[in-house]
Amino acid sequence: MLSPGTLKTAERLRKDYWLYVVYDCSSEPEVHAVQDPIRLGWEPLVKVEHYHVGSEKILEVGHDGS
Numbered sequence: 001m002l003s004p005g006t007l008k009t010a011e012r013l014r015k016d017y018w019l020y021v022v023y024d025c026s027s028e029p030e031v032h033a034v035q036d037p038i039r040l041g042w043e044p045l046v047k048v049e050h051y052h053v054g055s056e057k058i059l060e061v062g063h064d065g066s
Contacts, residue, residue, distance in 0.1 A: 002042060010038050 002010070002019075010017045019037040023030045034040070 001045065002037075007038075007042060010036075014038060 010019070015036045017036060017038075019034045021032045021034065023032070
């Protein structure tokens with residue numbers, strides 16, 4: 001996962017930008033260096049901030065509480 005600012009920097013620097021990923025930190029750490037990580041095809045992660053239900057659902061159950 002990259003922050004928006006980190007992604008923009010990686011896009012700007014391309015081949016001059018390196019991402020270092022460490023796996024198995026608690027046992028036998030493996031470091032993987034990735035030059036120009038933009039080429040990996042990052043996808044945005046959308047965080048749910050609110051939930052919505054229509055008023056008809058509330059009115060359906062609002063009269064009898066069920």
